[in-house]
Amino acid sequence: MRDYIRKLLFIVPPVSPGNGAISRNLASYNEIPFGVLSLATYINKYCSKTVNINILDFNVSNDLAFVDKIKKTMEQFKPDIVGISGLFNSMFSYVNEFSRYVKEINPSLALVVGGAIATNCYELLFSHNPYIDGACYAEGEIPMRLLVDAENPFSLLEGHPSWITRKKISSGVTPSPTFIQDLDEIPPINYAMVDLEKYDSRCRNNNPIKHEAEDTAVRLPFVTTRGCPFNCIFCAANSLSGRKVRFMSAERVISDIKRAKEQYKMTKLVINDDQVLIDKKRIKKILDEISDFNLIVEFPSGLNVKFIDEDIAVRLKRAGLEVANLAVESGSDHVLKKIIDKPLKTADIKPAVDALRKNGLLIHGFFIFGFPDESEDDRIMTIDLIKEIGFDWSNIYVAAPLMGSRLYQIFLENGYIKDEINFLDANIYQSSLRSSEDIGKYVYRVNLDVNFVNNYRMRVGDDQLAEGYFSNVVNNHPRHAFGHYCLSMVYQRLDHDNYRSGKHMREFHEIVATDDEWADHARYFNLI
Structure with missing residues (x-):
């Protein structure tokens, strides 16, 4: 019986746009904080206590200064527990700043941090942030539910293996993740916890096809798998979700999409999986079932070229896909195999593009430049591949050493990262760490070359x-x-x-x- 009310406040810091030519020309957008909504929905479903949850998202809430908004929210809501999202490296300074505000207002509440910062740089976090009580390692639904249910949250932080504390760090305790093995256990996301009119998606500004009522379109994010079996050098996804892929059943995905269309009037389905095509039987069933839903479908994280064939291309188009984002990364087999460790050959790219284009899809590609040991010949191969295959648009990025990725360790070992704190505050698409080469300018000129001049x-x-x-x-x-x-x-x-x-x-x-x-x-x- 729920006989005690717990008040939980989630704070989402702003995602920093960064500086420089690349960041100035990234399309701006405010994405729904899906991870926080998943935590909140799970807690409301499974907690034995009655829980009131409030979400303060500074990406859409800018009517007051940070400290004033936090103070006003806390005075009105009076939370027992505050969780700050640390999803990206660039949120590091905000996490520290907001932690200070929270504890100055109420020193006795439990203050925790989650996301990539908590998982991949918790020692740095605790050494520079004297205010937090705990950091959640990897996925947060189960650890947060247990924390909210605990009679003494501080004791729970010390006793649970997925919570990191100052005491555990000093004792040399290594944290371990607590994963949800069956994703069907996650309840349907309660999108009504945020004001949907304030949000859009990464794909909004990158589609040349215009639709009526574009400004009133309802875009809702979904995550139907967790984990990735691959080990790409630049990616930190494994550190958060593991290498074993866990699936939400096709039936459950279809049911949730139908519910979102009916309840929230969803018109654009945004699937943010890392490897949505990896189980072909499952994804075919999902695509076939939603083909009658009259939705526009988006995969902003990119589709794995390795799994695209004529059959998949036909089903993607029927389901409502207009733009196929392909996670290609490089046009050099040496870079793909020896540097990135991506299970893809350049010979696989054109057949996939041809199959998609045959079915009337626009083709966008993701490409990364600036890896250690990448040669100028490798870069030219990538530029040539983009032009020869004919990508409708190419998203060109600098290799960014995200904490938790193999690339970060390489940068650290080679001395490219001189100041970890300032590095953490850098935008993830930038890298000014190799002063001997202006890689940012080079990459931006590739963008101008392939997307504009040619x-x-x-x-x-x-x-x-x-x-x-x-x-x-x-x-x-x-x-x-x-x-x-x-x-x-x-x-x-x-x-x-x-x-x-x-x-x-x-x-x-x-x-x-x-x-x-x-x-x-x-x-x-x-x-x-």
Whole structure:
């Protein structure tokens, strides 16, 4: 019987956009805090106590200064336990800052941290944060439920193997994860705990296909698997969810999607799995069943090219996929096999792209540059592959040493990371750690090359789709010189529209005349 009310406050720090050319040109978005919602839903379902849960997400709540908003929320809500999300490296300083605010307001409550920061750098966290009482190692549903149910939360923190404390660190105790083995045990997510109108998704600004009522579309995230059997050098997913893949049953996934469509009027289904295609029988059943739901489907984390064939491509299209994001990473077999350790060959990429394109899907690729031991020849192979295969859009990133990844250990051993705290506050898509090479500038010029100067849709004469891509760019980044330049070219070719073409060309020249960085890029590509 639930005879005691526990009050739990979750705080989600802002995701830092970072600085530099790459970050300035990343599309901005506010994603629903799915991990926190999963914790909250699980706790409400399985706790023996009655639990009141409040979520304070600073990615959408900016009406007051941080300290004032936290103080106001805590004074009104009066939580017994506060959990701060530390999902990304760049949240490190926010976690420390918010921890201080919380404990200054109420020193007696239990304050805990979860996410990648808690799992992968807990020793640093405790050494720089004197306010927290515990850090959750790996997945948090079961540890958080036990914490909320405990008569004495502080004793639970010391006694449970997935909770890290200062005392355990000083005693040399190694934490261990507590995974949910059957994902069907997770209740359907209660999306009503947040204001859905304030959120969108990573894919929103990267689709040239426009729909009616786009601004009122309801995008809901789902995670239907956890764990990844692969060991890619840049990825830290294994540290949080393990290498064994755990599945939510196809029947349960279909039921949850149907429920979300009916209850929340969902129009866009966003599946954030690391390896959604790994069980082909399961994913085929899901895709077949939802093909009648009239949804737009998105896989923002990327599809594994290894598992794509004609049959899968047909089902993806029928289910509502418009843009296939492919996690390619490199056009060099040496980089894929010897550096990344990704189970993919470059020869597998074109057949997958052909199958998807045959079924009317747009193809976006994820590519990473700047790995240790990567040569200039490897990079040129990747650029050539992008152009030869004809990706509609390529997302180009710098290899980022996330804590928990093998790449982080390599960077640490090679002395690239001089100051771990400042490194943790860096945006995950940036790397200024190798001062001998301006990899950030190199990578951004690859982006300008393959997406603008040598844009695939412009090369094949599909100016209408090209216009959609470039309009997205300038709508999100009005000072994007190359976006304006390419729009000028497109409008001139589309309908000889001298007014629109001239307008964007004037914008281009005004930007390069007043911005040295854009002028440098324009000269490099002989645009001025």
